[in-house]
Amino acid sequence: MSGDPKKTQKLISILLIAIFFFMLLGLNDRLSEYFKLARQRDEIATEVYGLQSTEITLRTQIAYASGDNAVEDWARGEAHMALQGDIVIVPLTPSVQSGQNSISSTPTPSVKENWQIWKSYLFGSD
Secondary structure, three states: OOOOHHHHHHHHHHHHHHHHHHHHHHHHHHHHHHHHHHHHHHHHHHHHHHHHHHHHHHHHHHHHHOOHHHHHHHHHHOOOOOOOOOOOOOOOOOOOOOOOOOOOOOOOOOOOOHHHHHHHHHHOOO
8 A cells, every 4th residue: 555645545535525425315315205204294284283173173063062052952943842931923824815816927039030130130120
């Protein structure tokens, strides 16, 4: 190894450049993996937020459904029940038919030929 110092320095420089090159390749791989994992983390965080919102909504619905207000709303709305002291109003349909016909006839447009339309457009006659 008692060779030329310039040759030794050149060999060390090439060796250091090769090591630096492989370190950069490793860094590039690590950075691409980091960005992929960061994107996945953000997607999962968004999904978790949506699921937490759904859970809150469902817990609210469960709390309402297990309370007395839900039973009262169902009884008054769907079952048509009333509490004591409520004034129940039942709409009645009229039993006597009126003498007038409630169905009105719809006028039908008259069908004209193309030449009749052009004639009335050009000459103004109908």
